[in-house]
Amino acid sequence: MDDNDKMAVLIIGIPVAGLIYCGVGIATMMSSPWLRDHALLAGGTFTLVPFISFAALWTRSSARFYRDKDKNQG
Structure with a gap:
């Protein structure tokens, strides 16, 4: 997967996943008296x-990036 495909997945996938998560949360709260x-x-x-x-x-991810960056420099 090239960088453009990864960016497209991030741009489209994260908001869709967020909407699904919110929908599941709202539906769960509506259906459960305890919640x-x-x-x-x-x-x-x-x-x-x-x-x-x-x-x-x-x-x-940040730790992996800096670890790999240090390996490449030294």
């Missing part, structure tokens, strides 16, 4: 899951 009663906990969980996932992904 409606504990809206703050449910909303916090639905917010933190993608944030933590992408923060970990970003950190690993």
Whole structure:
């Protein structure tokens, strides 16, 4: 996969995945009485899951980039 294809996947795929995630979250909250009663906990969980996932992904990618950069220089 070349760089243009990767960029297209990012530009199209991430917003679509976000919309699907939001739809699943809203549908789950509408259908579950427990989640409606504990809206703050449910909303916090639905917010933190993608944030933590992408923060970990970003950190690993950044660490890999700098590790490879140091190998190529030294």
